[in-house]
Amino acid sequence: MKPQMNCTRYKSTRCKEENVTREIIEIRVNDVKPDRDDVLKTQGIPPGKKPSENLEPLFKRAMELFLELSHPLCIISEISIPEFEVVYNGEGSNEKRTPLDEIFRKAENLALFALTIGDKVSQKIDELFKSNEFALGSILDSVASDGADKAADIVENHFLNLLSNEGKINPSTGILRYSPGYCGWHISGQKKLFEFFHPEDIGITLLDSFIMKPLKSISGVMVAGKKEIHNFEDSYPFCKQCKTHSCRDRIRALFRESNLKI
């Protein structure tokens, strides 16, 4: 079940020459509290396996640090299919065939998003490693990554609610997010994405290598449409190199969930 939306919203308009409506969302850090089991999994501890006693105080401290240092912010902007085609094509480096290329053209609504939990957590992780607090640093890193994912779930839910308020969804609607750097969408796609709606305004910058700073940031497109459009096979050539195949879980979850507000 995705976390429910509970955040303060701000609205602003503009973007270079074009008139782009953007929304900046401040998410309460308590709403993106990482899940203990998810964090343990990232630490290589399988579900059901009891970790050592040493872990509990570390996990507790990592959570405290996360809640103290995170400041989740997101920016979203609805985008038309032709506009997104330009963003998607980016610098012309995508794989020839990608799931997203086939999915976004069948979308009913699209929105770009970029979110961050801020830079303080990453700074703290660096500090911890430098002061030999390796275990705490590593757990905080997992906690922060999971927190960023939780924030992305909230934003996805927020988009769903926005569309629902506008009467743009029905029981067959499903939303999934896709990010540059994954599933054949080349990471250089970040350039056009940033040019379109300027996540710099919430403190996310893009490096020459298209990595976002702060590191614990996520960007991409949320695709709303019939659930079926998201149901692709993981048989693209690049899928062979993928170690997680996490798309399977996401698609399964989409078909399991029915938290539509209609």
Add this chain to the structure above:
Amino acid sequence: MDILKEISEYLQQGDNERVSALTKRAVEEEIPPKEILDKALIAGMNIIGEKYRDHEIFLPDVLLAAKAMYAGMDVLKPLFIKEGIPSIGKVVIGTVHGDLHDVGKNLVGIMLKGAGFEVIDLGNNVPPEKFIETAKEENAAVIGMSALLTTTMQVMRRVVELLKEEGLSDRIKTIIGGAPVSVEFAQEIGADAYGYDSSNAVECVKNLIKNVR
């Protein structure tokens, strides 16, 4: 219990305070620092490495043990000033140019040090030339590269090419790792090894060192 064994036991429990105190005591008892290093600290970390490899313990336990090892090393360091800290080999590590993700690379560095290697950590966003320059200057036997993105992993190819161009491939071996990297990619670019996790990376580096001419 033998004090060296005791240090090793506490190290495995991640008890840095006890490891530090016992290491001091071992020094006072005039046990040679090299013996404390090999038979207590590295021996303890080797057991930790094996348990981790066999999934008996998990990453946080390894990192707590590493912290305890560093606490013991802090006691020994001043005693090695003249001849330097003994090591079984020198490794230059870094996250490749364009990439800022360095937690995985840090873990490998920690494990390598725990196994008795001298590690020169160049940090993240490291240009290919910097890897080569440093390995030459430091007379390192291995270069370890990490990347988290499909785009930045291409930098690894350049490092391997540069080593070949400079005729250093026999003297300096390469190992790569990171989420998008695979054994196939390592073979494709001509890297000497691929480490699928930090523990495996240590095993690979140990093997590579044997083959350095």
